[in-house]
Amino acid sequence: MAPITYTRHEAGHIVARATVAVLARRDLTIKGAQGVTLGVIAAYVVGIAILWNIPYLRYVLWPFKMLVIAFHEFSHAITACCTGGRVESISLDPHEGGVTHMRGGIGAITLPAGYLGSSLIGMLLTFCGFNIVASKIASIVLGVCFLLTLWWGKKDWLTILTILLSVGLLVGCWFIAHAEPLRYVVLFIGVMSSLYSVWDICDDLVLRKVNSSDASQFAKRYGGSSQCWGVIWSIISVLFMAAGIVAGIAAFPETSAQQQKDSEDFVPTF
Template sequence: MSAAVSRPGWKRLLVPLLLALLVYAFWSTIFVWPLRLFVVLLHEVSHGLAAVLTGGRIVSIELSPREGGLCTTAGGWPFVISSAGYLGSALFGALFLVLGVRGKPRMHRTVAALLGLALLALTLFYVRSSFGFVYGLVAGALLLAVARWLPEGASSFVLRLLGVTSLLYAPWDIASDLILRSVPASDAGALARLTGIPSIAWGVLWLGASLVIAWRAVRLGVRS
C-alpha cells in the first residue's frame, strides 16, 4: 500500500465505518432522529452563511420536528444561497469527519466546544420556531457538556458521528426531495426558476457533488 494511503490510515476509518452502518441500520428510529435534525440545521445554516458571504444577512431560521427547515435571508446572491444548503451540509460533514479521524483528542474537545457555542449563538440570535429554539439550546448545551466534562475521546466520537450522519443524509435527502420526487418549494425548484434549468438537473448535479465530497473526506481521512 502506498505511503499516501497507508494501512494505519484506513484503520482510522474503522470507527466511522461502524458508525455509518449503525446510523444506516437505525436511520428511521428515534435514536438517529436528533442527528438528522442536526443535519437539517446545518443545511439551513449553510443557506444563511451563503447569504452573509454574498453581502446579505440572515433574517431567521426555523426547524420542525418533522425534519423541515427554513432559512429566511435578505439580500445576497440567490444562486449561491439556493445552492448552499445541500452542499454546505455535506461540506460540514466532511470537515467533522476529517477532523474526527485526523486531529488530536484535545483539538476535538476544542472543536466540540466551539461548535456548541456557535450553535447556542445561532439559536439565540436567529432561530424563531419554538421547537428549533429548544432543540438548538439543548444540542448546543450537550456539545459543551461533552467538551467540558466527558473524556477527550467523547468529543472525537461526537465529531465522527456528526460527520458520518451528515455525509449519509445529504445525498439521501437530495435523491429523496429532488430526483425521486418533485418538491416545487425545494432549493432546486428555486434554482430552476432562476436559471430555467430543470430542478432534477440540479438534483443530479448536487447528488454527484455530495458523493465527491464524501469520497474526498474519506481520502483525506486515510492519507498519512
C-alpha cells in the same frame, strides 16, 4: 562565507524535491487507529441508511436530523450575509424541515449553499473525527456556529432546543475519558451531515417529488431540472466526504495511545 544563490530553475527543482519528500512522508498507509476509524465510518453509513428507511426506528435519528438541518439553514444564512443579504430568521420544523428567511444575497450561491454547505461542514467534521484534539477544536468551532444560529433562530423554540441539546452533548463528551468519545460523536455528525443531502435529495426529488426543495427553486431561476441539480449536489457531497476521509488518513497517523496523551495536554479534562 559567500551567500548561496540559486537560479529560478534550480530553486524550482529544490522546492519540487522538498514537496515530494513531504508528500512521501505523508503516505496513506492505514494504521491501527485509522483502521478503527474507517470501520466506525462504514458502520455509521450502514446504520444510518437502515434507520433512515425503517418506520418508527427512524425516530432514533430525529435529533441528529434536526442538527444537520440546522447546519443546512446556517449555510444558507452565512452565505446570504457574505453576498450582501440580510438574514431575518431561522426556524426548524419538527417534521424534519427548516426555513431561512432572508433578503438579498446572490441566489446562485445561497440556494445550493444549504446542501453543499452542510456537506462541507460534514467533510470537516469527518476529517476532525480522526483525531481527539482535532475533534476538540471542531467542537469549539461548532459552538460558535451554534451561537450564530441561535441568534437568528432565537424566536423558534425547536431551534433553541436543538442547539442547546447539541451543545450539551458536545460539552458532556469533553469530560469522559479525556474526550475520547467526543471524536466518535463528531465523526457521526460529520458522516450524517455529509450524506444527509444525498438521502434528503433522494427523498424529495426521487421518492416524494417535493416541488419546494432548494434544487427545484434553483432550477426555476437558473434552468435545468431539479433532479439534475439534486444529483450534481449529491455527487459533490459524496466527494466532500471522501476528501475528508483521505485528508484525515494523511493528517492523523497517531496511535490511539498517542491521541490520548495529546488530548490530556490540550485543554485537559478528566
